[in-house]
Amino acid sequence: MKPSFRDPISRGRRVTLMAMLAGALPTLARAQAYPARAIKLVVTQAAGSGSDVIARLVGDRLAEALKQPVIVENRPGASGIIGHQFVLGAPHDGYTLLMSSTANLLVVPVMASNARFRYTDFTPVAALLESAYVVVVANAPGKPSTLKELLDAGRTRPLSFASSGTGSMGHLGAELILERAGSPQRHVHVPYRGSAQALADVVGGQAAFAVDTLLAAEPLIKGGRLRALAVTSAHRLDSLPEVPTLQEAGLPDMDVTTKAGIFAPSDVPPVVVTTISTAVSRILAEPNVRATLRSLGNEPSGLSPAQYQASLSDEAPAWERLVRRLDLRME
Known part of the structure; x- marks a missing residue:
């Protein structure tokens, strides 16, 4: 006589559980999908500024790629402190992103006693450009x-x-x-x-x-x-070919550039970084986008989010030393 095993879950309960699981799957899929609604991209400079122009150029293309609106919102003032702290104060869900740069992330927090953030509070979502x-x-x-x-x-x-x-x-x-x-x-x-x-x-x-x-x-x-x-770049700009570089003008081995990109709070879900960085990489490969960025004195970035983060970590000590040495303060 073969032993018999009694299923502890009755057929009726099993049917009910399967129905509940089937009903939950669309909800789980929606929870994992990103983006499911409009994204806000905060710019810390006024409308019409260089950052604003670039944010709107990339934002429009990003909206097409993601099939969701990307709303550029200007929050200027206090050398970027207002915009950065606004993004940190919003939900860390990837729907409030920040366009920032070397100066805003690495310099202002060292200079300003009222800056309640450090560059480590943010993670690069996509590198955009390097500008002279x-x-x-x-x-x-x-x-x-x-x-x-x-x-x-x-x-x-x-x-x-x-x-x-x-x-x-x-x-x-x-x-x-x-x-x-x-x-x-x-x-x-x-x-x-x-x-x-x-x-x-x-x-x-x-x-x-x-x-x-x-x-x-x-x-x-x-x-x-x-x-x-x-x-201030290492090479002359196409739009001002007659203007020398700092090195050509008598300051050897010197250039001053800044990197800019899209950031989110450091604890943002990984899918946000993956989704945005992939889309931005494709956007920056478009000839018309590259031409527009270069016409504004920028070089499109080829850095991954991880490389961008490493670059920030490498640059941070040097900028802090400069601020301390010059005793620069922002009240």
Whole structure:
């Protein structure tokens, strides 16, 4: 006689459990699907800024790729602190992302006592670009015509220089250039709430020079109101082929660039990073997107999220040393 085994789950209960499981599968699938609704991409600069233009370019293409709206929301102020802390305060579910850069992540938290974040609070979701800057003065009689003339003037008297904000890459780029030139003076930094105001005061003679983005400076250069003395990249820019690099202008082995990308809080679900980075990689491979980024003085990034994170970790100590050495503070 064969032994018999009694099923502890009755046929009726088994049917009920199978029905419950079948009903739960669509819910589980929806919970794992990303994105299932609109994504907010926070930009820490004003509408019309370089970051804003790039965020909208990438955001529009990302919306097409993901089949969900990508809403660019500007939250400028306090050198990016407002936008960064807004994203950290939102749910960490991948539906509130941040466009940020080297200065915002690595410099501002060191300078500002009211910054309640560090770069380690965020994880790179997608690397977007690396960008250069332009050293400009007013295009007027008596103004320097070369970077050497500007730096020579700075060795004999303090210069005022404008930037789009304390801790911005334009601010730090100017400090680095003056320091590398061996200037003994304590120069005067004049921060503004954006590039437009900063460059207007350079044109008007209230500030001796500025280091700013190609997007902000090029119209004034082409219009004859600003004079470009140097670009901060290792190679000349296609849009300003006649303007020398810092190295060509007399500062060996020097370039000042910043990386920018899309970030999320560090504990965001991994599917967010995978989904966004894959889509952005395809977007950055498109010829028209690459051409647009390069026309704005940027080089499309080829870094993976892990490589971008490693780059931030490598750069962070150097930027912190610079801030401490120059005793830069933002109240």
